[in-house]
Amino acid sequence: MHQFLQQVFSGLAAGAVYASLALALVMIYRATDLVNFAQGEMAMFSTYIAWTLVNAGLPFWGAFLITLAVSFVGGMAVERIVIRPVENAPILTAVVVTIGLLLIFNSLAGWIYSYTLQEFPSPFPDRTLFGALMTTRDLGVIAVTLMMLVALFCFFRFTATGLAMRAAAQNPESARLCGIPVGWMLAVGWGFAAAIGAVAGIMVAPVLFLDPNMMSGVLLYAFTGALLGGITSPIGAVIGGLIVGVTENLVGTYLIASQLKLTVALILIIIVLVFRPNGLFGTAVVRRV
Amino acid sequence: MAAILELRAVKAFYGQSEVLHGIDLAVEEGGMTVLLGANGAGKTTTLRAICGMVRSEGQILFAGRRLERCTTEQIAGFGVAHVPEGRGTFIGLTVEENLRIGAYAATGRPHDNMQLMYGYFPILAQRRRQQAGALSGGEQQMLAIARALMMSPRLLVLDEPSFGLAPRVVEAIFGIVERIRREQHVSVLLVEQNASLALAMADRAYLLETGYVVTSGSAKALADDPQIRRSYLGY
Numbered sequence A: 001m002h003q004f005l006q007q008v009f010s011g012l013a014a015g016a017v018y019a020s021l022a023l024a025l026v027m028i029y030r031a032t033d034l035v036n037f038a039q040g041e042m043a044m045f046s047t048y049i050a051w052t053l054v055n056a057g058l059p060f061w062g063a064f065l066i067t068l069a070v071s072f073v074g075g076m077a078v079e080r081i082v083i084r085p086v087e088n089a090p091i092l093t094a095v096v097v098t099i100g101l102l103l104i105f106n107s108l109a110g111w112i113y114s115y116t117l118q119e120f121p122s123p124f125p126d127r128t129l130f131g132a133l134m135t136t137r138d139l140g141v142i143a144v145t146l147m148m149l150v151a152l153f154c155f156f157r158f159t160a161t162g163l164a165m166r167a168a169a170q171n172p173e174s175a176r177l178c179g180i181p182v183g184w185m186l187a188v189g190w191g192f193a194a195a196i197g198a199v200a201g202i203m204v205a206p207v208l209f210l211d212p213n214m215m216s217g218v219l220l221y222a223f224t225g226a227l228l229g230g231i232t233s234p235i236g237a238v239i240g241g242l243i244v245g246v247t248e249n250l251v252g253t254y255l256i257a258s259q260l261k262l263t264v265a266l267i268l269i270i271i272v273l274v275f276r277p278n279g280l281f282g283t284a285v286v287r288r289v
Numbered sequence B: 001m002a003a004i005l006e007l008r009a010v011k012a013f014y015g016q017s018e019v020l021h022g023i024d025l026a027v028e029e030g031g032m033t034v035l036l037g038a039n040g041a042g043k044t045t046t047l048r049a050i051c052g053m054v055r056s057e058g059q060i061l062f063a064g065r066r067l068e069r070c071t072t073e074q075i076a077g078f079g080v081a082h083v084p085e086g087r088g089t090f091i092g093l094t095v096e097e098n099l100r101i102g103a104y105a106a107t108g109r110p111h112d113n114m115q116l117m118y119g120y121f122p123i124l125a126q127r128r129r130q131q132a133g134a135l136s137g138g139e140q141q142m143l144a145i146a147r148a149l150m151m152s153p154r155l156l157v158l159d160e161p162s163f164g165l166a167p168r169v170v171e172a173i174f175g176i177v178e179r180i181r182r183e184q185h186v187s188v189l190l191v192e193q194n195a196s197l198a199l200a201m202a203d204r205a206y207l208l209e210t211g212y213v214v215t216s217g218s219a220k221a222l223a224d225d226p227q228i229r230r231s232y233l234g235y
């Protein structure tokens, strides 16, 4: 039982990272019907920025905040420069563009930072809590993710810009008629997604070690989480990500060799697509004709 | 009286095909102009041209400004509030959120406008926390009009507000629109299939057929025109 709970907690910590990246995927999907396959590599690149800043001697949380800001601006720039030109193109074209972005960020990171594994510092002390039930690191990851989620929730729920972004995602044409600059709202959405991804990357890097391919597995789990949650539901994405994290950890501990854990994600994707194509939370809003 | 909106020889296009072939139209400051026409005549396209949602040629003047090169969101910012065909409701958001979105381009205080709208449409105040998609058709139309008015516009553009609604509901809504026009000094451009009701309220009227204005004049003159009576009023 003790081991089981231990695995659940560390699964939640991993799941918090998947949940963050899943949330980033869902934000962009809702606004543009586009799955951003480059989300993981953008997060990886952000993590390298944080790594560079920490190595340059900045305190961890200073580097963290600067990285979020840089990622936000970078995400906006990617939308304006790369995505905007294919805005009205067939969706497949845009998907191919994000796959291209994935390759570009991956090669760019390899070229600048090389493909060797780098150690990434954890901001949390390495201790265990509650009779070794969980580690401070896992708890720290969960806490940071929670704080980010609360901040995002407040932004979208209570600010005029947050509301305008939701309006733009839901009905762009009508939003324009209300004077909302929809194009900029999309760019800000990409900025948020990039910053959320940066948090995920920084949180997972101390565990996985930093290298240009660090996020490929994480992206797959995040994608599974997003699908599980119904791809259009932010809350669904978070819960889906957590479920994937816990499942992955338990299955890896009790059922199959942990090297095969990634298959869990694939199996989950297939199960979801077959039995609940709309995911757990992908129910449509109340509609009346 | 001066015109707040004026279209001069406006053409509009979907891709290569020309749908409006040179339209002249005016809305008097503080007045109500109605645009009539059969299905497919180009009424919606005219409204879309005004708001920069289709490619157009010719001149579109609003309060002394040229609108042709402006984006839809800029035009909204100038004070043109457009309730599009299908109402443009944000169905996944609450009634109150819909109203707050309408106030995005407003310069005044959104809260005051909201109270004003709840005064005109008390049902919306009751339903403020409900999801907009769960409202009845009539309530959704009221919400759409209230949303548009949240920006304190100078021109309210309505595309078939009576569509799919029971006659009693339509009369109630038109009554409120007429009250708002007088009390808030907002000019109205109305597209309607319900010609008799629209002509009774409006001061100017235009009849559109396949992209041309075929008749225009005072609403009263059009209501008395025997041909229009036969084709559009049915008596």
Ligand SMILES: Nc1ncnc2c1ncn2[C@@H]1O[C@H](COP(=O)(O)OP(=O)(O)OP(=O)(O)O)[C@@H](O)[C@H]1O
Pocket (backbone or CB within 6 Å): B014, B019, B037, B038, B039, B040, B041, B042, B043, B044, B045, B046, B085
């Ligand atoms: N998106 C579009 N692409 C191509 N053609 C269009 C498009 N929308 C409308 N049209 C064409 O333009 C013409 C005018 O359409 P419009 O929607 O302006 O008519 P309407 O007068 O508003 O009709 P209704 O009363 O049915 O709303 C029609 O012939 C229609 O087929």
Ligand SMILES: [Mg+2]
Pocket (backbone or CB within 6 Å): B043, B044, B045, B085, B159
């Ligand atoms: Mg129409």
